[in-house]
Amino acid sequence: MKIGVLGAGQLGRMLALAGYPLGLEFKFFNTVADAPAGQFASLVVGQYEDEKALADFVSDLDVVTYEFENVPVNAVNILERYVNVYPPAKALEYSQDRLVEKTLFRDLGIPVPNFYDVTGLESLQESLLRTGFPAVLKTRRMGYDGKGQAVLRSEADVKEAWQSLQGNALILESFVGFEREVSMISVRSKTGETKFYPLTENHHREGILRKSIAPAPSLTDELQTQAETYAKRVLERLEYVGVLAIEFFVKEDQLIANEMAPRVHNSGHWTIEGAVTSQFENHLRAVAGLPLGSTQTRGSSAMLNLIGVRPNVDDVLKLENAHLHWYGKSVRPGRKVGHVTLVGETVKETQHQLILLENLLSKI
Amino acid sequence: MKIGVLGAGQLGRMLALAGYPLGLEFKFFNTVADAPAGQFASLVVGQYEDEKALADFVSDLDVVTYEFENVPVNAVNILERYVNVYPPAKALEYSQDRLVEKTLFRDLGIPVPNFYDVTGLESLQESLLRTGFPAVLKTRRMGYDGKGQAVLRSEADVKEAWQSLQGNALILESFVGFEREVSMISVRSKTGETKFYPLTENHHREGILRKSIAPAPSLTDELQTQAETYAKRVLERLEYVGVLAIEFFVKEDQLIANEMAPRVHNSGHWTIEGAVTSQFENHLRAVAGLPLGSTQTRGSSAMLNLIGVRPNVDDVLKLENAHLHWYGKSVRPGRKVGHVTLVGETVKETQHQLILLENLLSKI
Numbered sequence: 001m002k003i004g005v006l007g008a009g010q011l012g013r014m015l016a017l018a019g020y021p022l023g024l025e026f027k028f029f030n031t032v033a034d035a036p037a038g039q040f041a042s043l044v045v046g047q048y049e050d051e052k053a054l055a056d057f058v059s060d061l062d063v064v065t066y067e068f069e070n071v072p073v074n075a076v077n078i079l080e081r082y083v084n085v086y087p088p089a090k091a092l093e094y095s096q097d098r099l100v101e102k103t104l105f106r107d108l109g110i111p112v113p114n115f116y117d118v119t120g121l122e123s124l125q126e127s128l129l130r131t132g133f134p135a136v137l138k139t140r141r142m143g144y145d146g147k148g149q150a151v152l153r154s155e156a157d158v159k160e161a162w163q164s165l166q167g168n169a170l171i172l173e174s175f176v177g178f179e180r181e182v183s184m185i186s187v188r189s190k191t192g193e194t195k196f197y198p199l200t201e202n203h204h205r206e207g208i209l210r211k212s213i214a215p216a217p218s219l220t221d222e223l224q225t226q227a228e229t230y231a232k233r234v235l236e237r238l239e240y241v242g243v244l245a246i247e248f249f250v251k252e253d254q255l256i257a258n259e260m261a262p263r264v265h266n267s268g269h270w271t272i273e274g275a276v277t278s279q280f281e282n283h284l285r286a287v288a289g290l291p292l293g294s295t296q297t298r299g300s301s302a303m304l305n306l307i308g309v310r311p312n313v314d315d316v317l318k319l320e321n322a323h324l325h326w327y328g329k330s331v332r333p334g335r336k337v338g339h340v341t342l343v344g345e346t347v348k349e350t351q352h353q354l355i356l357l358e359n360l361l362s363k364i
Numbered sequence: 365m366k367i368g369v370l371g372a373g374q375l376g377r378m379l380a381l382a383g384y385p386l387g388l389e390f391k392f393f394n395t396v397a398d399a400p401a402g403q404f405a406s407l408v409v410g411q412y413e414d415e416k417a418l419a420d421f422v423s424d425l426d427v428v429t430y431e432f433e434n435v436p437v438n439a440v441n442i443l444e445r446y447v448n449v450y451p452p453a454k455a456l457e458y459s460q461d462r463l464v465e466k467t468l469f470r471d472l473g474i475p476v477p478n479f480y481d482v483t484g485l486e487s488l489q490e491s492l493l494r495t496g497f498p499a500v501l502k503t504r505r506m507g508y509d510g511k512g513q514a515v516l517r518s519e520a521d522v523k524e525a526w527q528s529l530q531g532n533a534l535i536l537e538s539f540v541g542f543e544r545e546v547s548m549i550s551v552r553s554k555t556g557e558t559k560f561y562p563l564t565e566n567h568h569r570e571g572i573l574r575k576s577i578a579p580a581p582s583l584t585d586e587l588q589t590q591a592e593t594y595a596k597r598v599l600e601r602l603e604y605v606g607v608l609a610i611e612f613f614v615k616e617d618q619l620i621a622n623e624m625a626p627r628v629h630n631s632g633h634w635t636i637e638g639a640v641t642s643q644f645e646n647h648l649r650a651v652a653g654l655p656l657g658s659t660q661t662r663g664s665s666a667m668l669n670l671i672g673v674r675p676n677v678d679d680v681l682k683l684e685n686a687h688l689h690w691y692g693k694s695v696r697p698g699r700k701v702g703h704v705t706l707v708g709e710t711v712k713e714t715q716h717q718l719i720l721l722e723n724l725l726s727k728i
Contacts, residue, residue, distance in 0.1 A: 017385065020403075020404060020692075021381065023690030025403075039384075285681065291682045293681065298663075299662075313386070317654050317655045323385075328384075328387060
């Protein structure tokens with residue numbers, strides 16, 4: 001079976017590495033030639049608006065998936081004339097627009113911050129009367145890694161944010177004074193089978209994921225069940241096939257949905273070594289119409305992203321239980337170039353290793 | 365770092381899959397183009413006698429290794445003019461000739477069956493007086509998967525075996541009435557660091573490995589220590605770098621060396637999911653001059669080879685804890701086309717899954 005993947009970054013690369021042992025073949029579609037997945041899979045360079053390029057790409061494929069959520073929906077619609085595309089196009093539509101996404105969550109009874117459609121400066125001021133300060137102004141589309149958003153703490157912030165974000169469709173959200181952030185990585189097969197990984201605790205800085213701990217420390221059955229219930233509602237409403245990630249804030253033991261990504265997710269990288277079946281393999285099993293694999297954890301995991309740094313490989317590999325994943329990219333400030341996963345038998349063992357690894361990376 | 369690999373079968377394929385996350389690049393050299401590793405790595409087709417082809421191959425490489433032990437030593441000597449080749453050429457020399465190999469074991473104080481150099485029919489008869497029946501007549505070179513050998517139980521067998529094997533350099537060995545077969549997968553780094561996986565119990569049929577159980581059932585510390593001691597002697601004598609596999613017979617709690625392979629080994633495939641660091645990653649770490657990874661087991665493993673059969677992938681993947689490895693080969697009788705590893709938390713859990721998997725495969 002030959003799988004087409006839209007996008008060819010590190011997520012695509014890790015999909016290919018998970019799929020080759022299953023006998024799957026891959027072809028990637030990307031707007032530029034220099035991409036991590038192209039280093040060991042065939043890569044077609046084209047534009048998403050180029051109908052002929054898409055038709056050529058799909059000609060020998062059995063199914064198509066994608067590794068980033070900003071694929072133009074129209075490109076997916078074109079590809080769907082030829083083969084199935086999973087996750088379904090409507091998952092893209094919902095996740096590409098924060099207003100539509102939050103409305104979906106609310107319709108499904110999933111708690112969300114208060115949110116308001118901002119159609120102009122006047123509408124922003126009106127919405128701010130309802131949220132109060134602080135609040136968060138975000139572009140409805142194309143935001144990622146903390147880009148396209150601003151926290152508003154005073155009238156002065158409003159002016160500045162408006163100047164930088166106006167011209168985009170915007171949404172205003174209540175600021176959630178959360179205790180921590182977690183994510184639910186879930187997967188649904190073509191037959192409707194669903195599986196869930198344990199909630200992962202995520203630590204961001206400057207809007208970029210830095211660290212994930214899995215399972216989330218002090219995770220209760222109640223919180224896990226809450227997350228699974230919410231994820232299942234989204235999976236079923238969208239007739240979803242593949243891996244879906246939902247990020248939540250945790251406040252007073254309640255989950256508040258922040259956003260979702262219809263793809264494998266950075267906060268699920270620990271599953272490569274830390275779960276029986278990785279998120280990458282389970283995504284492929286789902287889109288290829290195979291049975292899902294166990295999402296049971298294997299020990300206690302922690303993952304650190306390598307952002308704009310190349311550590312000394314020797315030092316990392318000397319750490320017992322450290323698994324290095326290098327994405328084959330050149331190092332640039334702020335760029336995710338790899339990650340390291342630590343898997344210990346106990347939480348204590350992993351925490352100890354994590355301190356060593358964080359020390360090591362802080363010295364670069 | 366770019367690593368050249370001589371041979372491009374499933375072992376090479378699994379080396380590449382283990383090496384990409386470390387940021388390693390690969391180029392394979394093979395006598396035919398249709399090879400499993402060539403499906404997602406660059407592959408140069410050439411003959412080992414073609415000095416120019418070898419020089420071209422090595423031109424952009426940092427180090428060379430190999431994935432089968434019948435690489436002509438002369439080819440390695442040529443490559444060594446340009447870059448380091450690991451494991452060292454002398455490991456090939458020893459392992460390519462059963463007489464030289466057994467003599468090395470004996471010199472290192474590692475128990476071996478009685479063995480005799482057979483230089484002709486007369487010499488065979490003389491040697492048989494010393495071994496008695498049964499005995500095993502083997503070609504000194506190019507034997508694998510049970511090929512090039514015959515068990516002699518009577519004078520009639522001698523005649524038949526002589527007719528089929530004469531013309532080759534031969535060795536006669538005492539037949540060992542062993543209780544079981546085990547293998548030691550060991551690894552040595554450039555700095556002389558050594559690591560050992562637990563002994564694996566192996567089950568052969570018609571000379572081909574069918575099943576491995578790791579750790580070997582009822583493995584005692586004494587047997588493990590014995591195996592590590594023997595392996596270490598070989599590693600140090602050969603100033604070895606990389607993974608070395610040694611197969612032993614077990615008889616009355618003693619190990620008797622059968623043969624060695626200077627490469628990653630089929631009986632170590634379980635380490636991909638069943639150990640902290642796989643044999644493939646540790647081999648690459650060694651030849652790339654990196655620190656070795658932990659050889660600690662993760663749970664209880666069993667591996668079944670898929671020989672000449674393609675099972676229903678759905679059925680295999682439905683088994684909890686089953687990891688499918690398909691080599692991208694066409695199915696032919698007697699051909700290793702994949703393997704399945706089961707990893708459970710306990711021996712009991714793995715044994716239960718193994719019964720289900722064996723049932724499933726017996727129905728193909």
